[in-house]
Amino acid sequence: MESERFVPFVLYTERIAKNIKRLADKKMAPYGIRSAHIMCILQLAKSEIGLSSAELSNVCGVDKAFISRITSELMEKNYISRDIGPKQGKYKTKFLLTEEGVKIHQIINDFISQFIKKVSKNTPVRKLEIFYEVLSSIDNELDIITNKEIDEK
Numbered sequence: 001m002e003s004e005r006f007v008p009f010v011l012y013t014e015r016i017a018k019n020i021k022r023l024a025d026k027k028m029a030p031y032g033i034r035s036a037h038i039m040c041i042l043q044l045a046k047s048e049i050g051l052s053s054a055e056l057s058n059v060c061g062v063d064k065a066f067i068s069r070i071t072s073e074l075m076e077k078n079y080i081s082r083d084i085g086p087k088q089g090k091y092k093t094k095f096l097l098t099e100e101g102v103k104i105h106q107i108i109n110d111f112i113s114q115f116i117k118k119v120s121k122n123t124p125v126r127k128l129e130i131f132y133e134v135l136s137s138i139d140n141e142l143d144i145i146t147n148k149e150i151d152e153k
Contacts, residue, residue: 020115027111031104032077038108040070041079041097045105050083050094071095079104 024035033041039060044051053071057064074080079101083094097105120128 023115024111028108031107033074033079033104036066037070037074037079040067040074041101041105041108044080044095044097044101050096052092052094054092056095074101 021035024038028034028038040056043056043059051059053064053067056067056071060067071080075082077100078098080095081098083096123131
């Protein structure tokens with residue numbers, strides 16, 4: 001009986017993620033960035049003091065090697081820079097948005113705003129609020145279960 005909910009949930013979330021990635025890749029191609037770069041830029045824009053590789057890895061939900069590749073690519077495009085503070089080691093040095101990074105962040109925000117308006121136009125605000133509350137709850141519980149399973153092995 002539970003599989004009747006599980007299968008569509010997995011299929012929908014995977015298809016949604018894939019479609020968002022495809023749309024973001026298409027919209028951001030003129031700026032030389034892919035969907036993989038977007039979360040990093042969004043997280044850096046929220047931080048006034050910048051974020052280290054370890055912090056970016058944590059808030060973006062990806063491994064440090066992935067962040068290393070993404071930050072290198074974004075630095076090449078002059079969207080982010082390393083904080084020129086005291087040397088703190090590879091994973092403690094903070095990354096900050098450059099002036100160009102702030103501009104690309106605004107373009108990303110505009111894209112997200114248009115995207116959200118289009119996909120949620122037929123859904124009442126309260127239903128969207130409930131949806132995100134439930135999605136967050138599922139994510140938190142899955143994280144707890146996954147970490148517990150990994151710790152037990």
